[in-house]
Amino acid sequence: MTEALLQVEGLRTHFHTFSGTVRAVDGVSFAVGRGEIMGLVGESGGGKSVVGFSLLGLIDPPGRIEGGTIRFDGEDLTAAGEARMRRIRGREIAMVFQDPMTSLNPLHTVGRQMDEVLRLHTDLDAAARRARSVEMLESVGISRAAERLSAYPHQFSGGMRQRVVIAIALLASPRLIVADEPTTALDVTIQSQILKLMRRQIRERGASMILITHDLAVVAEMADHITVLYCGKVVERGPADTVLRRPAHPYTRGLIDSIPNPALRKERLNQIPGMVPDIRNLPVGCNFRDRCPRATALCAEVEPALQDRGSGQWAACHHPLDAAP
């Protein structure tokens, strides 16, 4: 087996605040293979965005990576210095953020922002950089690309802006793209255009992607593998089809059942009761036990570890759904 492009082991990112330590990411492990799309799923507060920021070394105080390794193509990024990270960001790993308005600089033209990436990460001369920018804008479906280079972000609509952000992310041909809720701010017809575009670009370039989202339906359309986070921990991971069809963890099941599914014609949704616990004050044992229909005394005492459920599926549960109740 070839080594995965990205191998995250036991990542712990904590935030030290006055009201206590927030263990936003607490012992997260997963891998992203070459050419693979990995969906990182969970609700708000699950820690999925913090994982994304940690990969790029974008955690600011009071946050800190407390432990674990992030091996990218064999190199441990947690040990890399700031100078090295600056070369990795954009060239090796690029990020697409949720809000395309705030991730573009409103004071510079789109062309200048694209040129900057190429200036930093390639040896191309000015004319070649411009040609490459035009070509990239065209490939993400922006017409009159040469003209649009001199436009400012506010002159684009939301969907077009997100195309620009994706074009910038792809410019230096990174091997990994971290996309944090890339379509959450967009309308559904635009979302479907952007998702198709991203999938095609990733596949054509043989790049890999981590797709961070709360939307299981988006993951179902896009991802090869899924990692489900709850309260900063991986509760389940595995091939997308397996996890969505035969989830082993009750939380994953609950997430799937919470989505109204027209095919099932249910009168009531199977809701997950209660709320996500306060992350500064997590329960002993399993974090999900207060909301879980299968919880027993064991769940209150011993924190479940990730266990192999076969065919690449792993779940952290004492009473997984595929086992006898």
Place this chain on the structure above:
Amino acid sequence: MTAMLEIEGLEQRFHVGGGIFERMRVEKGRLRIPDRIVHAVNGVSLKVAAGEVLALVGESGCGKSTVAKTVARIYKPTAGTIRIDGTDISGLGQRALLPVRAKMQMIFQDPYASLNPRQKVRDIVAEPLLQQTRGRAARAEVAGRTLALLERVGLNAEHANRYPHQFSGGQRQRIGIARALSVNPRLIIADEPVSALDVSIQAQILNLMKDLRDEFGLAYLFITHDLSVVHHIADRVAVMYLGFVVEEAPRDTLFAAPRHPYTRALLSAAPAIDPAARKDEIEVTGEVPSALDLPSGCCFRTRCPFAWERCAAERPVLRDAGDGARVACHLLDEPQRDAP
């Protein structure tokens, strides 16, 4: 029987800014300063019967929230009538609206912005009731009702003395629902009530709204962009695009056999968790035109894969298409064009 809510020919236009110099044009040698007008809602007619849930669906900028706010009379309509339980409220002043608000309440999208951060939960929930009785209601009675409402929406007495910031998004939405219910309304206008919530919390709130509807016989005008939510809660669905209703049908008809190309595009664009349910029927390209400058003829023609000359020349009107559906599309006359 009169409908709980009946809207006819509702129009809402907004004058937007832009300084005098920005708007200045020279036409035929003369200086002109035209008004810039957003055509947010362009002649919408809808009915909601007592106890019925009508979902109003569409993408951002289609005017669905403007319809909600105009019906709630947060805006005054530019033209058209709004009848609540038979009374035309389109021209009423704030004082005359007070008794109407006892029949109609609103739930808002953003549970953070729609609650006053400086009021305790008990005061937030009691406020509509105190308004209705002009403060003459017995204190004990109001307090009792407030607690009963909080309990009904899944909160408890202990929560009554807290402030909104002490609650999560889902709990805040419950407070907003309790506030709307306080005057025993018969119509609830819900503007994207679950869009800001996590999916597990979203399911809780949808279940609650469904239970309340059965318990109190509420009618909902339910505004949302999320088709799976629509399918779960609605009896009938109206699809809006650029300020027009393009299709209106009973839920099952709409989902089983959508007629308007935009409805079909919307349904096929929605991501599905079940790969078998995935259908790739119509894909629209491009983006929604500006409401400042509506296209001639059909509002959807600039993105419609079927559009032909007639669509630019003549605006299709909403008309009966069988199975209780109303559709605004010229394809009804020329079904042979409906092929890729």
